[in-house]
Amino acid sequence: MPAISGRVAFGDFDLDLTTGELRKSGSVLKLEPQPASVLSLLVSEAGRLVGREEIRRRLWGDSTFVDYDSGVDYCVNRIRSVLCDHARAPRYIETLRGRGYRFIALVGVEKAFAEPTLAVLPFANLNGDPEREYFADGMTDALITELARIPAVRVISRQSVLHLKGSNRKLDEIARDLRVDGVVEGAALHGRSRVRVNAQLILMEPERHAWAHSYECDISTALMTQREVARAIAECVALALQSTGPVMPPPSPTPPMEPEIVENYLKAVSELYKASAESIGKALQYIRRVTIEAPDFALGHALHAACLFSLGWFGNAPAAEVFPGAKQMARRAVALDDSLSAAHHILATLNWVLDWDPATAEREFRRAIELSPSNVDAHLLYAAFLSGAARHAESIAEVQFALRIDPSSLFPHQMAGWVYLHACHYSEAAAQAKRTIESYPDALQPHFVLGWAAWRRGRTEEALAAFEKALSLSREAMSLAFLGHIYARLDRGQETQRFLLELDQLLSQGRASPMAFVILYAGLGDLDAAFDWLEAACRNRADMVWLTSGFPGIDPLRADPRFPELAGRTGIALSQLAGGQNWGPAVSRHKPRMMRCES
Structure with missing residues (x-):
């Protein structure tokens, strides 16, 4: 049975498996990040024995932690205390001595949205020719795009269904995993000048075939056919689920093309x-x-x-x-x-x-x-914009919406970590980063978030471990800049100087942004050089998102009078962090060699 995801309910409680937020009768209960992470793991694997070693990896990854048994015991005891559960007569967590734990309560998966929600599975390529795969992929994407325009329906993003291409999983399992009301299946056959598209809609609870149709047309009108399919499915969903909202705005005409x-x-x-x-x-x-x-x-x-x-x-x-x-x-x-x-x-x-x-x-x-309520990229980029404007509650709401519409791809999970970090929600940022690393162990950005969240909380060794891991994954400009910044703040400037030479080489290859030098010089305490590079970044419009008020890598610049003037020019919102408050150890005051900006 696949793991449960999303928001779930058990007993008098409900739990968001994405954020770890636990509620009882609508009130948020206080549960620290590590116990919350363990509870999310146990609930997501309800009915299955979860070994202590699996819990250890969830909490500490591959890091060495000598007394992890005590850490696991603390987490389980803390969860039981919050749930008013008892080891001898458990209602929620059963102990299998010497083996691990099992969540035994009945778990109900809440719908991701109030609106009817669909998933369009990758269309099959009936040609059987890999060179024609693009046509089936294009039809899948176009149908998702068209369905995303429907105000009364939500549609899961393409990135979160890609892994189902060619899958033999049962539709009811897919629907439960994605928390959708219906699944669209289809196939495309591409001839020399004609195409045939088959599509069917299966609705769940109870499972039934609600609609099916085959379209054949000249390839010149294929794009209009996609819209016809989407509209037919939307009207069927509205009828079957008795939706009273608008179905779809009339599509703009797509004329026949070569x-x-x-x-x-x-x-x-x-x-x-x-x-x-x-x-x-x-x-x-x-x-x-x-x-x-x-x-x-x-x-x-x-x-x-x-x-x-x-x-x-x-x-x-x-x-x-x-x-x-x-x-x-x-x-x-x-x-x-x-x-x-x-x-x-x-x-x-x-x-x-x-x-x-x-x-x-x-x-x-x-x-x-x-225009497209299910456009996940629009929600994610709007979340980044709101974060830059220090409108953190709105930003978090947008990124959480995106995670529900796109639960399985990297981009929304990465963005969520940064949004929590910039909002100064360091525990949530770290927990989100750890969840992302579990699914995408080679992804750089969650290690960045983990490092900055630890740094802001004064956990120097954790910060160093996270940034050193990121550098081991990829010696790209920001990996060098972030770790170099921390080394400099810890008076390890000689190592930072070596990173500067490496950044110079990347810059000559067009693979380094001016903001990498800003961050590194900020750590060294050479604020003149940092502002020189910051001016270059402004001229080049390069990575200006790093200037948000919650990003720790430029903290040493915030007390300088040049910073609010530059922030005012760029429209970056200044919050309480702009007033000169430094986080982490003091800035190193030794002067490195000056690298003046020439761009």
């Missing part, structure tokens, strides 16, 4: 979602042909904007070089079709990080979410 244009568009969609630097580059090659040959195709311009934006956002190309082009493409897409949510959320982010125009950015974010 088959080559449609194929290049779908190939670009497939490559973009692979999310590597190489695949984004391939997507860009395909979509450039589309926007040249179909200058009035709004979806093509929106996807072109997404490719350029992704290159800059994920650090695969200089932001100053690709962001202006992304903005131009997004504006063109909106001019052609104002209903494209993806174009609006890209415009919103660029209004924020490129133009430093938060008012326009917020309007665009709200418009993107209004």
Whole structure:
């Protein structure tokens, strides 16, 4: 039986397995992060014996902890105390002496949303030719995008269903795991000039086939067919679940196009979602042909904007070089079709990080979410924007929504850790980072969050361990900058100097942002050099998200009068941290060599 996820209820309690928040009759109960993590593990594996060694790995990973038995005992005893449970007559946690623990209470999984929720499984490629896989992938993505536009329905993101491609799991297990009311299955067959798309909707509780249809059309009208399928499914869901909300705004017409244009568009969609630097580059090659040959195709311009934006956002190309082009493409897409949510959320982010125009950015974010309530990228980027504006409660709400709509992919889990960190919720940030590392042990950013959360709480050794682990995973610019900052703050400046030389080499290869030097020089206490690099970052619009009020790596700069002036120019919100409060050990005052900015 697969592990339970999401928000669950047992007895008089309910527990959010994502955040570890425990409630009784609506009131939040105080449970420290480690016991909360153990409780989440036991509940998620309800009915299964969980060994003490598994609990140890959950709490401390591969770190050496001599007295972990006492730590596990404390966590279990603390949980029992909060639940008013007893080891001799357990209602919730059963002890199997010498083996581990088992959660024995009946666990009910709460729905992720009040609205009907669907998951679109990856469409099967009936061609059987891997070279034609892009067509089935493109149809899957297009259907999810169209269903995401429905105000009365929620649809699970593409990234959270990708792992189900070719899966033999039962539909009821998939539905329970994703906490959805229905599952859409489909298949696509791509001939020379004709396509056939089969789709069916299975609703749960009770499980029944609610709708099925086969579409055959010329490839030139395939994109309009996708919208027809989405609308048919939406109307069926509304009828079957007696939904009274609006079904779907009328789609903008998609005129027939040359088959080559449609194929290049779908190939670009497939490559973009692979999310590597190489695949984004391939997507860009395909979509450039589309926007040249179909200058009035709004979806093509929106996807072109997404490719350029992704290159800059994920650090695969200089932001100053690709962001202006992304903005131009997004504006063109909106001019052609104002209903494209993806174009609006890209415009919103660029209004924020490129133009430093938060008012326009917020309007665009709200418009993107209004047009597509299930657009997970819009919610996540809006969460980052709100975090930068020090609107932390709103930011946390947005990222929690994104985690429910996209529970299985890395990006929302990483973003959640940063959002909690910037809100100064260090326990929640650390717990989120640990959960992310469990699923994605090679991911860098949760180790970053874990390190900064420990540093802010004065846990120096934990911080060092987290940043050293990150550097062992990848010697990229931020890994060097973060660990170098901590070394410098601990008067280990010689090691930091070696990192500076390595950063110089990365910079010469176009693989280091000015913000890496800002963070490293801030740790060294060379504030003049740090501000030189900060000015360069401002000119290049590079990684300005690190200037948020909750980011610890620039704490030594906050008391300097130059900082509020620069923050005012960029629109970064200043909170109580801007008033000169330093966290962690004092800044080292020795002067390193000066590296002046030449860009």
